[in-house]
């Protein structure tokens with residue numbers, strides 16, 4: 001179970017500036033839909049990292065508090081203007097505060113799925129929304145084929161679970177919605193999907209790879225070999241390519 005792998009769960013702070021620079025943002029439409037279906041603008045961002053999602057919610061008019069387990073990520077979030085309290089969400093003390101929405105970007109799979117949902121329900125106001133979301137790669141067939149053949153050669157196995165290549169997502173979504181159901185405190189969970197895309201240069205794509213915990217735990221020589229080979233593939237595609245993503249939201253409203 002992913003949330004028990006604390007080595008990976010707390011690996012992101014190894015290079016928080018790279019993380020903040022290289023990781024994709026979320027579609028504005030997704031942020032707007034979450035807010036339109038929440039009773040107000042007080043948001044708790046679980047596993048806020050460097051504040052990528054938090055800043056998008058701030059820009060949409062929200063008051064955002066982050067909870068983050070890794071002090072190195074929290075420090076960057078604060079420099080970016082996000083209030084952060086340092087704790088694992090499961091142990092964090094809400095001290096009587098309540099929120100209109102509890103969100104988690106690319107983080108809910110690192111949290112106990114049932115315990116996390118119970119805790120979220122307790123701090124949500126009536127009608128408040130839990131919305132956890134992930135950007136999942138949805139590469140075009142041309143890009144998928146080129147990347148997958150490299151992973152198969154250099155790092156067999158990674159091509160079958162890397163979320164960057166489009167794998168692993170469905171398990172996260174199912175675990176998220178089962179956790180919300182098992183908590184017994186939410187209406188029936190829903191899944192929303194937002195397709196989007198962005199262009200990448202070779203350097204931009206290579207910058208992102210080591211920010212993924214399944215890549216950063218590779219022995220350095222293997223990661224170097226993977227990055228060199230992926231770099232060659234992107235050169236072969238003309239030095240840049242368009243990456244397609246799906247931002248998938250698993251969400252439920254606190255039962256009245």
Ligand SMILES: C[S@@+](CC[C@H](N)C(=O)[O-])C[C@H]1O[C@@H](n2cnc3c(N)ncnc32)[C@H](O)[C@@H]1O
Pocket residue numbers: 009010011012013023046047048049050051052053067068069070073087088089090104105106107110111
């Ligand atoms: C992949 S990052 C996502 C960061 C940010 N939400 C974003 O959208 O870019 C996952 C974050 O969750 C944090 N995290 C992992 N387990 C946690 C826990 N139990 N409680 C709070 N934060 C946790 C990690 O330290 C990391 O910063």
